[in-house]
Amino acid sequence: MRYLEKINKPNDIKNLSINELNLLSGELREFLIDTVSKTGGHLASNLGVIELTLALFYVFNFEKDRIVWDVGHQTYIHKIITGRKDKFHTLRKYEGISGFPKPTESSYDHFVTGHSSTSISAALGMARARDLKGEKHNVIAVIGDGALTGGMAFEALNDAGSSKTNLIVILNDNEMSISQNVGSLSCYLSKIRTAPAYINFRDEIEQMLKKIPAVGNNLYKSAEKFKDGLKHLVVQGMLFEELGFKYLGPIDGHNIEVLTDVLKRAQTIKGPVIIHTITKKGRGYCYAEENPEIFHGVDAFEIETGERIAKRKETYSKVFGEEIVREAEDNNKIIAITAAMPDGTGLTEFSEKFPERFYDVGIAEQHAATMAAGLAKEGFKPIFAVYSTFLQRAFDQVIHDICIQRLPVILSIDRAGIVGEDGETHQGVFDLSYLRLIPNLTILSPKDLVEFRYMLRWCFKQNNPIAIRYPRGGDLDIKFDKYDDINLGKWERLLIGNKVTILAVGKMVQHSMKAAVRLKGRGIDVELINCRFIKPLDKTMLDNLIERSDHIFTVEDNVLYGGFGSAINEYLISKNYKGKVVNIAFPDEFIPHGSVDILYKKYGLDPDGIYNTIIKNID
Numbered sequence: 092m093r094y095l096e097k098i099n100k101p102n103d104i105k106n107l108s109i110n111e112l113n114l115l116s117g118e119l120r121e122f123l124i125d126t127v128s129k130t131g132g133h134l135a136s137n138l139g140v141i142e143l144t145l146a147l148f149y150v151f152n153f154e155k156d157r158i159v160w161d162v163g164h165q166t167y168i169h170k171i172i173t174g175r176k177d178k179f180h181t182l183r184k185y186e187g188i189s190g191f192p193k194p195t196e197s198s199y200d201h202f203v204t205g206h207s208s209t210s211i212s213a214a215l216g217m218a219r220a221r222d223l224k225g226e227k228h229n230v231i232a233v234i235g236d237g238a239l240t241g242g243m244a245f246e247a248l249n250d251a252g253s254s255k256t257n258l259i260v261i262l263n264d265n266e267m268s269i270s271q272n273v274g275s276l277s278c279y280l281s282k283i284r285t286a287p288a289y290i291n292f293r294d295e296i297e298q299m300l301k302k303i304p305a306v307g308n309n310l311y312k313s314a315e316k317f318k319d320g321l322k323h324l325v326v327q328g329m330l331f332e333e334l335g336f337k338y339l340g341p342i343d344g345h346n347i348e349v350l351t352d353v354l355k356r357a358q359t360i361k362g363p364v365i366i367h368t369i370t371k372k373g374r375g376y377c378y379a380e381e382n383p384e385i386f387h388g389v390d391a392f393e394i395e396t397g398e399r400i401a402k403r404k405e406t407y408s409k410v411f412g413e414e415i416v417r418e419a420e421d422n423n424k425i426i427a428i429t430a431a432m433p434d435g436t437g438l439t440e441f442s443e444k445f446p447e448r449f450y451d452v453g454i455a456e457q458h459a460a461t462m463a464a465g466l467a468k469e470g471f472k473p474i475f476a477v478y479s480t481f482l483q484r485a486f487d488q489v490i491h492d493i494c495i496q497r498l499p500v501i502l503s504i505d506r507a508g509i510v511g512e513d514g515e516t517h518q519g520v521f522d523l524s525y526l527r528l529i530p531n532l533t534i535l536s537p538k539d540l541v542e543f544r545y546m547l548r549w550c551f552k553q554n555n556p557i558a559i560r561y562p563r564g565g566d567l568d569i570k571f572d573k574y575d576d577i578n579l580g581k582w583e584r585l586l587i588g589n590k591v592t593i594l595a596v597g598k599m600v601q602h603s604m605k606a607a608v609r610l611k612g613r614g615i616d617v618e619l620i621n622c623r624f625i626k627p628l629d630k631t632m633l634d635n636l637i638e639r640s641d642h643i644f645t646v647e648d649n650v651l652y653g654g655f656g657s658a659i660n661e662y663l664i665s666k667n668y669k670g671k672v673v674n675i676a677f678p679d680e681f682i683p684h685g686s687v688d689i690l691y692k693k694y695g696l697d698p699d700g701i702y703n704t705i706i707k708n709i710d
C-alpha cells in the first residue's frame with residue numbers, strides 16, 4: 092500500500108501524478124474488498140467510484156469546497172482518504188465508521204444522506220447560501236442514475252436549471268439502481284451513452300464558433316441556432332441542456348486523466364453544469380461486476396469465491412414473496428409495486444411469474460403510493476412493498492390518495508423496527524407513529540414468520556387500506572404453537588397471568604416471551620399478549636385488563652412518541668386506569684448504526700432489558 096500510506100490528509104492526493112493516482116486506485120480497490128469482505132457493506136457502488144473520488148479530491152479542495160453524495164452509500168473511498176483509513180475496519184459497527192456521510196464523523200462529510208435523490212436540492216441550497224454570503228467555493232452533487240429517478244432530483248433540476256447558480260452535478264451512470272435501473276430517463280441515458288459522437292461534434296462546433304469574428308449579434312445567434320439544430324439531430328432533445336444545465340459528457344468515469352480535465356473545465360463554467368460519467372458497478376472485482384445486485388449491499392464474504400460466509404435464514408421478505416405469488420395465482424387482481432427494491436422486498440419471483448402485474452417505478456415512493464391508489468380505485472388489489480424508512484417519503488400520499496378514499500391498498504412494510512448496520516437514516520422506528528394517526532388505516536404486525544403468512548392471507552381478503560409491518564431478517568429460536576384465526580382488532584393471549592401484563596407488538600413478542608418466562612420463574616404472575624393489531628386496538632381485552640392488572644407494560648420496536656404505547660396510554664387515561672403503565676420503546680433520538688443485538692441491548696429492548704424494566708417497576 093505504497094501510495095495509500097502517503098495519504099495522511101486529503102490534499103496529499105494533489106501531489107500525486109496521474110500515473111500514481113492510478114496506482115493508488117488499485118491499492119484502494121484491494122483495501123476496500125479486503126475490509127468489506129469482513130464488515131459487509133455497499134461494495135459494488137464503491138468499487139465503481141474510486142477513480143471519480145480521486146479525481147474530485149485532485150481537482151477540488153474539500154476544506155472549502157462542498158460535496159453532497161446522493162444516498163451516500165458510495166462514500167467509502169471518500170472516508171478512507173479523509174482520515175478514516177485506520178478506523179475503516181469498524182465500518183458499520185456500533186460506534187465505528189458509519190456507512191453513510193456524517194458531518195459529526197468528519198468535517199469532510201458536508202451533508203447527511205442515506206435516502207435517495209436529495210443531493211441536488213441540498214447542493215443548490217449550499218450554493219445559494221454561498222452566493223448570499225458572498226463566498227467563493229465550488230459546490231458539487233454526485234448522483235447515481237438510480238437516484239436520478241427520484242422525484243426530488245427532478246424538482247431540484249427544475250429549480251437549479253433556471254437559477255444560473257454555479258453548481259456542479261456529477262451524474263454517475265453505471266446503468267444500475269440496486270437492480271437494473273428502470274424508466275424512460277434510464278432509457279434516455281442509454282441513448283446518450285450510445286451517441287458519444289454528439290459530444291465531440293458539439294465541442295468541434297463550439298471551437299468553430301469561437302473562431303468566428305464577432306461581426307454582429309445576428310451571425311452569432313444563427314450560429315447558436317445551427318448548433319442547437321445539430322444537437323437535436325444527434326441526440327433527440329438534450330434534456331439537461333434544455334433544462335438549463337451545461338452538459339459535459341458522457342465521459343469514462345474510470346479514466347482519471349479525462350475526469351480531472353473535465354472537472355477543471357466545469358469549475359470555469361458559469362451556471363449549473365452536469366457531468367455525465369459512465370462507470371461500472373463492482374469495477375475490479377469479478378464477482379461484484381458479474382453480480383452487482385448481490386454486491387450492492389453484501390454481508391461478509393469469501394474474497395476468493397465471492398460466497399457469503401453466513402447462511403441465509405428464512406426471512407420475512409421471503410415469506411412475503413411466497414405468499415404474494417400464491418395469492419396472485421388465484422387472484423388476477425393482485426398487483427405488486429416496488430420503488431426500486433424488487434429483491435430486498437422479496438418480489439423477484441413475482442416479477443418473473445407475473446411481469447404484467449409487477450411495477451418497479453424507480454426510487455419514487457410517493458408516486459408508487461398514489462399509483463397504487465389509482466389501481467385500487469379501478470378494482471385492483473395493489474400491494475406496495477416498501478421499507479419502513481422509505482415509506483416516510485409517501486406520508487401525504489398514504490393520507491391523501493389512499494386513506495381518504497378508503498382504497499384497498501396494502502402497504503407491506505418491510506424493515507420495520509431497527510435494521511442495524513445502515514444506521515440512523517434507515518432505522519424503521521417511526522412507522523407506527525406516522526401511520527397510527529391516519530383515519531381508515533388498519534395496522535398490524537406479526538409475532539413470527541408463521542403468523543405472518545396467516546396475516547397476509549387475511550390482508551388479501553380485506554377491502555380497505557392496510558399497513559402490515561415486519562422486521563428485517565427472520566425469527567429468534569422461539570416457536571409459538573398458536574395461530575388462531577386473525578380477526579380485525581383482536582389480540583392473542585399467549586401467557587395467562589393476573590397482576591402484570593405485557594402488551595407486545597411484532598418481533599417484541601418474542602423478546603417479551605423470553606422475559607416473561609424468566610418472570611414466571613420468579614413467581615411473578617405475568618400475562619403476555621400478542622397485540623396483533625396496532626389499530627384498531629382490542630378494546631374488549633383492554634377493558635378486561637383494566638379490571639385485573641396492576642401493572643401494564645407496552646413493548647414495541649418503534650419510537651415511544653406517538654407509537655403503540657402512546658395509543659395504550661391514551662385509551663387507559665380515557666378509562667381512568669389507576670394501575671402503573673410503563674412504555675418500553677425507542678427514545679426520542681436517532682438510533683445509530685450497529686448490530687441489532689447491540690442496539691436492542693443498549694435501548695433495553697432485548698429480553699434482559701425488558702425483564703429488568705419490569706422487575707424495577709413492580710412493587
Ligand SMILES: Cc1ncc(C[n+]2csc(CCOP(=O)(O)OP(=O)(O)O)c2C)c(N)n1
Pocket residue numbers: 136162164165205206207234235236237238239265267268269372387430431432454456481484
Ligand atoms: C428514498 C429511497 N428509496 C430507496 C432507497 C434504496 N436504495 C439505496 S441505493 C439505491 C440505488 C441507487 O442507485 P444509484 O443512485 O444509481 O447508485 P448505485 O448504487 O448504482 O451506485 C436504492 C434504490 C434509498 N436509499 N432511498
Ligand SMILES: CC(=O)[C@@H](O)[C@H](O)COP(=O)(O)O
Pocket residue numbers: 133162164205269387388435506510513563
Ligand atoms: C443504501 C440503501 O438504502 C440500501 O442499499 C439499503 O442499505 C438496503 O438495505 P437492506 O440490506 O436491508 O436491503
Ligand SMILES: [Mg+2]
Pocket residue numbers: 235236237238263264265266267268
Ligand atoms: Mg447506478
